[in-house]
Amino acid sequence: MNNKQRVLIVDDEKFNRQMLSELLLPYYDVFLAKDGEQAIALASAEPPPDLILLDVVMPGMDGYEVLRRLRSDERTCNIAVMFVTGMSEEDDETKGLDLGAVDYVFKPFRSAVVRARVRNHMSYIWQRKQLELDAFIDGLTGIPNRRQFDQAVETEWRRANRHGTPLSLAMVDVDFFKPYNDTYGHGAGDEALRQIAKAMSQALNRSSELVARYGGEEFVLLLPEVEPDEAVKIAERVRLAVAALGLLHEESNAAPFVTISVGGVSLIPSLKTPVAEMLTRADKQLYLAKQAGRNRVSWETVI
Ligand SMILES: [Mg+2]
Incomplete structure (x- = not known):
């Protein structure tokens, strides 16, 4: 280049x-x-x-x-x-x-x-x-940070609202990350977050799709302009990409390796569903994915 x-x-x-x-x-x-x-x-x-x-x-x-x-x-x-x-x-x-x-x-x-x-x-x-550029990149993982996500989600929300097209977003949480840090040390924890971030980015195809670090071991996916069933497939692909890293995790009750739980929502944005409401709904699905045993995707489609 x-x-x-x-x-x-x-x-x-x-x-x-x-x-x-x-x-x-x-x-x-x-x-x-x-x-x-x-x-x-x-x-x-x-x-x-x-x-x-x-x-x-x-x-x-x-x-x-x-x-x-x-x-x-x-x-x-x-x-x-x-x-x-x-x-x-x-x-x-x-x-x-x-x-x-x-x-x-x-x-x-x-x-x-x-x-x-x-x-x-x-x-x-x-x-x-x-x-x-640095202001929009997460220092640890090198992927977009929360600030970049906040801007992108506002832009995509307005676009989808204007055109009446679906918008999907998902919260992602690394399963049993605290025990991972406690067992393998914070250096290993940081390295795991880097690898997870990379694997998730690589699992996305279009330039409009975004994975950002939301904070700690939490990430967020933004999937504009795809149908809800396609969004769920992408989320599933992201989950499998992290599992495929095969990062040993002996303290996890979900699997013998590092996994993620994903909670997402697909809807056509309206005034009743501002970005904050979408995040709340995604968070609820994340909670359900955790309740159901982690290492899975839980999704709400409102279309
Ligand atoms: Mg002259």
Whole structure:
């Protein structure tokens, strides 16, 4: 996979585009635009550029106008923009910075300076992106955390409610996890949670399906856009995937290895069944799965 950061160079003069792209091509994926219209189209593409080097003086739409338009569109409003300009009056620099440009470079270019400034901003942008990603990932298991689940379930709930399609979610609990920790130690417990999380993730097929760590030895499954009987099958596949790890568990009354219990609900979301209500119902099913002897799936379908 290509992990290079992306830079968009916007300049009406071919010579400037060439110079800048030769300078940056060894380090970044470089895209070129020769006017404001092209710049906005390329900036709105997916994935967006990390940084835009934007000429100020261009025929038609000038750099300031391009920046204004980028800022007014939610797809492009957070892209870092660095002005490239031949003008050196302080007023112009202030104007660009006021509009939200992160920096200025002046023509004629000094290669080392341009490279260093771009590198500094790219490094900052990369770090910020990592922090944003980290905030949604569970530190122990590397799968989505509760925060990511909370956002995803709200989005999927609204979508399903709007379209009248089913939504399924399930609570997952590792059976006899406290005795496991007590017997094999917390290090082994952590390693078991990592393996369980991995096995559950791998048992899911579609990108819209999500397994997240809810807290402790509790996980949660979010299964949008599948019929209830399919959701139950997925839950069953997840349960079997964990059992198939065969992690020895001599203190379990459910099996001689680590198992999970799953309680789920499938319904078409309505105002009577907000996310909190769905979680409560899933929790009730989880309780029933535990009561019935654990290492099983219990499900409520309200359709
Ligand atoms: Mg120009």
